[in-house]
Amino acid sequence: MADFSPAAKPSVRPQNPNFSSGPCAKRPGFTLAALEGALLGRSHRAKGPKAKLAEVITRSKQILDMPADWRLGIVPASDTGAVEMALWSLLGARPVDVLAHESFSEAWATDVVKQLKLADARVLKAPYGQLPDLTQIDFSHDVVLAWNGTTSGVRFPNGDFIPADREGLVIADSTSAAFAMDLPWDKFDVVTWSWQKVLGGEGAHGMLALSPRAVERLLTYKPAWPLPKIFRLTSGGKLSEGIFVGETINTPSMLCVEDALDGLRWAEGIGGLQGLIARSNANLKAVADWVEGNERVRFLAEKPETRSNTSICIAIDAPWFQKLDAEGQAKAAKAVAALLEKENVALDAGAYRDAPPGLRIWGGATVETSDIVALLPWIDYAIDTVAAEF
Structure with missing residues (x-):
């Protein structure tokens, strides 16, 4: 039995009981009428659909105040796909430190250590509720982290621990942070998120943002392992620029694209x-x-x-x-x-x-x-x- 006076059954209920951490609640006032402009039954390569995809990129960059010299693309497989693209395309050029303090950052550590089998990788761990010891990070290494631990509710309070003159890249899984927190863009080199989190979009689509330093790595380093088509960010030694203007690697859902645009417009409308x-x-x-x-x-x-x-x-x-x-x-x-x-x-x-x-x-x-x-x-x-x- 309880050791205190039991709480009475409340009489007031939430109007919206959706508190899932992904897919998350739709924006207030959302109805399916918001999707009536979706270009269904059209090729995503056609002019109109491609313009919609490019609009998602442009509006996202503007709302997030992303630096002008960063590139942003829509990629397959939600935030997971975006992170995997970064890990498999960029890592291996120098040692790696992975900060693991909850389930998804633990998954990235598994990728680095057991799948990519990088012998010069370190995993800096912390139990649920805590962050790893940030003083142990070697920023001559590439660094992989989850900016907000979706499964632990633990976030990094700021980017002060990341030096501006770092030698390695910082890859920041920001799926439950983007659009809800100020992101220190000058301390990151790769930022990822998905549509299904803060703006309440639908699943399966990811966003991959690359700094000029990350692009330089892509152009000057070739991983030792083969890359499947959905991970390839370069072609013939050049960056696949189309990815960053709405030419997606594989077929996106134009219904989800319309939904993402609805969320972005709503965000603009509330400040x-x-x-x-x-x-x-x-x-x-x-x-x-x-x-x-x-x-x-x-x-x-x-x-x-x-x-x-x-x-x-x-x-x-x-x-x-x-x-x-x-x-x-x-x-x-x-x-x-x-x-x-x-x-x-x-x-x-x-x-x-x-x-x-x-x-x-x-x-x-x-x-x-x-x-x-x-x-x-x-x-x-x-x-x-x-x-x-x-």
């Missing part, structure tokens, strides 16, 4: 990047105000400055929960998430499968703060209700 950041920050603040003094929960991110404003990960900290063994905690956390789903107040809000037991509340810009505020008492209620079962 661009700063408007998006403000909405995400407001969602994080609502959760932080609730966590403070709440004996049931805590942030998985141990330091306030590293707390994500998108993938907000919550650990259950109630006394009854802490008395359970690991198996019991996993079952109890799943029961809490299941109750929230049963009540239709939070869908897909359980912790990622490899993460510590708990909850993950998406707080990106498409989520209304009022829905976050309405959800939080339900979490108290669910935790207290599940306590009776354990």
Whole structure:
């Protein structure tokens, strides 16, 4: 039983219960009517569809305030595809440091060490809730990191630890950071994300941004391994410039393209990047105000400055929960998430499968703060209700 007075069942529900961390909630007010301009049944190589693809690139660069000399392209397979393209195309020219502090950054470490089999690679690890020791990074090496840990809710607070005169490239998986955080472009060389996160787009399409230093690497270094077609960024020793003006490597969904454009236009209409950041920050603040003094929960991110404003990960900290063994905690956390789903107040809000037991509340810009505020008492209620079962 719970060690405190159980929370009463709330009477107010979120208007939108979608708190998934990907695909994420659609923008407020979205309806399928927004997709009526989609050029369906057309070749993506035709003038009109190609112009739509180029518009996604142009609007994205403008909203993100990307440096003019960077290149941005639409690539296959979501953020995963974009990261894989970078790893397989750019690494191997010098030693590599991979920062691994959650599931996806662990996956990039596996790619580097076990798939690419780079003998001069180091993996700098940290447990969930923490960042690796940044003083151990050797910036004469290439560096691979996840700027925001989607499965841990831990982000890098700033890019001050990255030197401007670094010798290696910095490859930053930014899929749940782009459009919700200020990205230090001068400290990165490769940035990746997908449509399905902060702007609430659909899955399967990734974005790959390359600095001039990254382009130079592509033109002067040839990996020792063969590259499949969907990874190739060069042809005949030259950069495949078409990728960065809307000539995609493989066939994109023009329906998803129209949806991406709708999200970008919405972002412009609410104040661009700063408007998006403000909405995400407001969602994080609502959760932080609730966590403070709440004996049931805590942030998985141990330091306030590293707390994500998108993938907000919550650990259950109630006394009854802490008395359970690991198996019991996993079952109890799943029961809490299941109750929230049963009540239709939070869908897909359980912790990622490899993460510590708990909850993950998406707080990106498409989520209304009022829905976050309405959800939080339900979490108290669910935790207290599940306590009776354990």
